Amino acid sequence: MLNSFRLLALAALSLPVLAQSPTYHVGRAATPADIAARDITVGPDGTGLPAGEGTAAEGAVVYANRCEECHGPEGRGADQGGFIGKPADLLGDSPKKTVGSYWPYAAPLWGYVDRAMPFDRPGELTRDQVYSVVAYILHLNGLIGENDKLNAETLPKIQMPNRDGFVPDPRPDTP
Amino acid sequence: MPETKDEERSSRRTFMALTAAIGGLAACESGTEAPVAGGPRHLGSTISPYSERSKYETTTRFMPATKTPEQASSRTPLQELQGIITPSGLHFERHHAGIPDIDPVNHELLVHGLVDRPTIFTMDDLKRLPSVSVVRFVECSGNGGSEWTAPGSTTAQLAHGLASCSEWTGVPLRVVLEELGVQPEGRWIYAEGADACLMARSVPIEKAMDDALLAYAQNGDALRPAQGYPLRLLLPGYEGNTNVKWLHVIKVTDQPMMTRDETSKYTDLLPDGKARQFTFDLDAKSLITSPSGGQKIADLGFVEIRGLAWSGRGLIERVEVSVDGGETWADAELEGPLHPKAFTRFRLPWHWDGSTAVLLSRATDETGYLQPTVDQLIEARGKNSNYHNNSQKSWTIAADGSVSNA
Incomplete structure (x- = not known):
């Protein structure tokens, strides 16, 4: 019994070091190519944004074709929510959470449209189309001009109006 | 084979002996050789590869009318269930882009980012690693959302059915992360599902190294597709949305990724316009499931008040029940064994004298x-925070025994 364990241990040692995890010897090393093929994260600072670009003017066309049916003309909302607003819309009895009123960062908006939209066929849009649709939404909120080029460099620099609107969890908060 | 036949003969002999004894008894009483009661009888149905419930049992999840059933939720019939385990087929659902059809042979988990050894695991790899089974609830943080301003829903299922409890089996995420070596800057993990919208959440590394589980089984069987087959993240006590289903990527990061579901959604808006973010823990909650809204007490006399309690922060220590709208309280009995961050069944015997009453726990x-x-x-928090409504829930008993939300 002991001998066969020793044999197994020797066999494991003789495999390429990269192949498996150190204690349990399972899994395979992920190569940079493996990671690049699967990693779609876009951080709040824009890390992970890919090459490509678009403008609001271009985005208006994409929006009319693929977004307007659910989100309404010019981002005003229909069956699904609209996009336009300002932080003051968060006050009162009927607060409205929109890109303009609520989202704290611009770059993750690119990440969300890229991964999840259009609802019926996510992943359909090209990178340029995602940049242009995001540009259109930001333009509707008055945050960029109609022909401003949105790309990996310019997008993270956009300061969202509700950037400082979030606070940590203070619970317990009841007696 | 002969052994089996012997066993068959043996059990047949036992059966015949028993039959004879019962027959004898009957003969003694009646003085005749009458067949046993009701005989002769038809044989029942045969053995089968997979059991369905009795055709007389019809309880189901509640599904609201919606134009987008792929982006919707269904609710567990808590008032119809016993004990603490939710049958897998009745576990509540919340999907954002439908249930993907995943062949586990092709499913892989990539763990990368701020680790020394980024690694890809197959399902077979994960199942070889040290495993644990735990009983834990999962609850959507929007559960009870209809109850913020007024009692809105008529039954326990409608009001609080976005909560369920299962025995989950999997490998502790800590085991995998220690195997890969988390770098000192690694403060968060980003977890992503393989559903159409690649739903993703960020989770503090402390939780990942504490009781997070890469779960592949539920109630002894493989996860149901609606619960993330073949792999989900289980974060005991954390709001349901963070328990990413169809898990295929974990990335160790130095900061949260600020995904849509941790900024635009699942944040708790306050009256001053600020919003609480990363409100992960589900606070203690209890709910009387019987008698509850939509039910009717059959008759005067003994009624066992039954309910469920749970807390995302650990064990339930005590449940009190009131039958007079909160004027006086009595301790309910908690049924063990108690599991932390799990449904806990409570019971209290009660004598209903036919008068109106308001029950709460x-x-x-x-x-x-x-x-x-x-x-x-x-x-x-004001009335606009939407999520995390764990408030006390009352039911009103009318003089005819009918129970309504109040």
Whole structure:
């Protein structure tokens, strides 16, 4: 019994070091190519944004074709929510959470449209189309001009109006 | 084979002996050789590869009418269930882009980012690693959302059915992360599902290294597709949305990724326009499931008040029940064994004398936290926070025994 364990241990040692995890010897090393093929994260600072670009003017066309049916003309909302607003819309009895009123960062908006939209066929849009649709939404909120080029460099620099609107969890908060 | 035949003969002999004995008894009483009661009888149905429930049992999840059933939720019939385990087929659902059809042979988990050894695991790899089984609830943080301003829903299922409890089996995420070596800057993990919208959440590394589980089984069987087959993240006590289903990527990061579901959604808006973010823990909650809204007490006399309590912060320590709208309280019995961050069944015998009554319960967890009233929650958070309504829930008994939300 002991001998066969020793044999197994020797066999494991003789495999390429990269192949498996150190204690349990399972899994395979992920190569940079493996990671690049699967990693779609876009951080709040824009890390992970890919090459490509678009403008609001271009985005208006994409929006009319693929977004307007659910989100309404010019981002005003229909069956699904609209996009336009300002932080003051968060006050009162009927607060409205929109890109303009609520989202704290611009770059993750690119990440969300890229991964999840259009609802019926996510992943359909090209990178340029995602940049242009995001540009259109930001333009509707008055945050960029109609022909401003949105790309990996310019997008993270956009300061969202509700950037400082979030606070940590203070619970317990009841007696 | 002969052994089996012997066993068959043996059990047949036992059966015949028993039959004879019963027959004899009958003969003694009646003085005749009458067949046993009701005989002769038809044989029942045969053995089968997979059991369905009795055709007389019809309880189901509640599904609201929606134009987008792929982006919707269904609710567990809590008032119809016993004990603490939710049958897998009745576990509540919340999907954002439908249930993907995943062949486990092709499913892989990539763990990368701020680790020394980024690694890809197959399902077979994960199942070889040290495993644990735990009983834990999962609850959507939007559960009870209809109850913020007024009693809105008629039954326990409608009001609080976005909560369920299962025995989950999997490999602790800590085991995998220690195997890969988390770098000192690694403060968060980003977890992503393989559903159409690649739903993703960020989770503090402390939780990942504590009781997070890469779960592949539920109630002894493989996860149901609606629960993330073949792999989900289980974060005991954390709001349901963070328990990413169809898990295929974990990335260790130095900061949260600020995904849509941790900024635009699942944040708790306060009256001053600020919003609480990363409100992960589900606080202690309890709910009387019987008698509850939509039910009717059959008759005067003995009624066993039954309910469920749970806390995302640990064990339920105490549940009190009131039958007079909160004027006086009695301790309910908690049924063991108790599991932390799990449904806990409570019971209290009661004599219903036919008068109107208002029933409610309140739980205390092991941190000493007492389940609040909805007014206390509104005092602290206003009415727009949507999520995390764990307030006390009352039911009104009318003189005819019918129970309604109040």
